[in-house]
Amino acid sequence: MPPSADPSLRTVRAWPFEEAAKVADRLAASGKGTALFETGYGPSGLPHIGTFGEVARTSWVRRAFERITGLPSRLLAFSDDMDGLRKVPDNVPDGEMLRQYLGQPLTRVPDPFGTHPSFGAHNNARLRAFLDAFGFDYEFASSTDYYSSGRFDAALIRMAEAHEEVLRVILPTLGPDRRATYSPFLPIHPRTGVVMQVPMEEVRPTDGTLVWRDPDSGERFETPVTGGHCKAQWKADWALRWFALGVDYEMSGKDLTDSVKLSGQICRILGAEPPVGFTYELFLDAGGQKISKSKGNGLTIEQWLEYGPPESLSLFMFGSPRSAKRLHFDVIPRATDDYLTQLDKLRAAPDPANPAWHIHGGAVPEAASSPIPFSMLLNLAVVANAETPEMLWGFVRRYLPEATPENAPTLARLVEHALHYYRDFVKPAKRYRAATSGERGAMTALAELLRDHAARLEALPATERGAAIQDLVYDAGRREPFLQPGKDGRPGVSIAWFEALYQVLLGQEKGPRFGGFVALYGIPETVALIEGALARAEAAA
Structure with a gap:
């Protein structure tokens, strides 16, 4: 059940609400009571990070639309599984078996994994599992089902009626060779089952049929345009879906800009306004x-x-x-x-x-945020050379004694992610350098300040300790070569001081707010870290 309408949300400065307002205006003009959002999927491959992005972004616009209008909506995840198999994927078993089905609709190609009735059904299942894993609210649609069940029959007849107009729009966008053989219709060969890309000798909208020839045998066929005996070329197919289903909103990547324009022209020829569109960058x-x-x-x-x-x-x-x-x-x-x-x-x-x-x-999620930033956990893993979650939790509990994986689930997830990231990216790239004479003096001063103020700092609440330590970090850096004018009249500290701390102590170019890091890692441990780094540099010299 959609929420109550809140038209004031139209003014919220967030792009999903800006897009939702356009859909709301479209429905107000058309008189429709339900908005249809669509995302498309080519099931010849597996869902990927771009699939996630398109469905997530469309879902945010859909939710914003419902909040603005109080109207219901639907999200259709449309799989173009009637497409012909163009090539044998590299990552599937029994590629030789698939080779004999090249050109046939994916839903007629046997599943090389042996788990579903067809290769198209297998990849559709992967898509649905992918979307379900992220909790998306959607309806799945199969191109094969929609064509075979007659859902597109009326639209296909309309496209047959407008065949010459559709050709006049598409042909100028094609090269000479493709132009000579192009048709917006792809009949399914009645003997081989291949999706045929051949010119039409005749298009008979009154009879609802297409007349074409097999380019190899020369045999002439008359194929029904309805009932799943043919499908539309993909640009025409996109327009056909918009027209037949009444799609109100669809996103697409910048690489499809020309296709969106062309499909919009075809949709208007068929007799409908194309949906509100949104072009995202790649x-x-x-x-x-x-x-x-x-x-x-x-x-x-x-x-x-x-x-x-x-x-x-x-x-x-x-x-x-x-x-x-x-x-x-x-x-x-x-x-x-x-x-x-x-x-x-x-x-x-x-x-x-x-x-x-x-x-x-x-809604506000029940699980709280993490009391420790992810970048801080990464740097803790660096200095601790952490290999297991228990090593990081040992430091975390000294900083937050009550924290456990059970009562801090967000933090627990971040600990695991930080270990993986440290292992694969940070650890191989660690490059320590020796401190210069000026840096050595400041770091020695920082170690002395931390040692002298340790008792006072440890007595502070954990939430205040990082800020107090950060003040000492600034105090230690107020010396050459790091001095610069401060806004409050006091001597300031240049960014070079903090870069030196990261490069000499952590072996990396960037790092966290250093006071917070010390509060988490521990004051004695940080003093030992500084002294150890300076001793290594002195021994190397």
């Missing part, structure tokens, strides 16, 4: 190149979920969807801490502009 790899499944230069969803919680992936997808973003391992810690920050803000004040509000369906 992801880039670490070097700024477009991610490609064939190149394997991206980050899989399984990899992300090994190193960060699913909510961090949601937050990454939520931010600036119209801007190209690097999708690489090094974005995970920042995304995780940004999510924790937004979750804390949401718990303090529920705000529909907060990304966590959308990630959690407009």
Whole structure:
């Protein structure tokens, strides 16, 4: 049951509400009482991180629409499983068996894994399991089922009636060779079962049939346009779905911009307005190149979920969807801490502009945020050379004596993720350097301040200890070569002081707020860390 309408949410400065307002205006103009959102899926491969992003983003707009209007909505996850098998995937068993089914609809190709009636059914099951694992609310739709059951029959007849108009729109976008053989219809060969890409000799809308020839044998066939005996080419198929189902909203990547425009023209020829659309930018790899499944230069969803919680992936997808973003391992810690920050803000004040509000369906989750940032856990793993969760929990309990994996489940998840990330990315890249003479003096001073104030600092509540230690870190750095003018008239400290701490003590370029790190790691341990680093450098010299 949708919530009560709250039109004031139209003014919320968050892109899902801006998109939802467009859908609300569309329904107000059409008089429809239910909005249909759609996402498309090609089942020749497995669902991937882009699949997650599109369904998650569409779901946020859908939820915002329901909040604004109080109207019900549906999300259709449409699988184009009637597509012909174009090539044998590299990652399936019994590839030779599949080779004899090239060109046939995926739902007629045997399942090489032996678990489902067809290869299409197998991949559809993987898609549904994928979507279910993330708790998405959706209805699954099979292209094969929709064509075979007659759901598209009326729309197919309408496309046959408008065949020449549709061709006039599509042909100018094709090369000469493709233009000579193109038809928006793909008949299924009655003998071989192959999805045929052949020109139509005749299109007979009154009879509801297509006349075409087998290019190899020359045999002439007359195929019904209805009942699953043919399907539409994908651009025409997209328009056909919009027209037949009354789709109100669909997202697509920037690489499909021309296809969206073309499909919109076809949809209007058929007699309907295309849905509200949203074009999102594509992801880039670490070097700024477009991610490609064939190149394997991206980050899989399984990899992300090994190193960060699913909510961090949601937050990454939520931010600036119209801007190209690097999708690489090094974005995970920042995304995780940004999510924790937004979750804390949401718990303090529920705000529909907060990304966590959308990630959690407009509700405040029962599980609390983590009292320790993910970046802090990573750096704790660095200095402790942690190999097991128990090693990290030993430090955590000294800082938060009451914390356990049972009563702090978010923290427990982050401990596991931090260990995996440290093992695979941080540990191999650790590069320590020796302190300069100026840095040595400041670090020696910091160790003395920590030792002298240890009793006072340990007596403070854990929530106050990090800030008090940070003051000492600043005091130790107020010397050359780190002095710079401060805003309050007192001598300030340059960023070079903190970079020196990270590089000399942690073996990395960046790090956490150092006072908080010391509070977690321990004052005696930090003094020993400083003295050990300086002693190693002196011995090496």
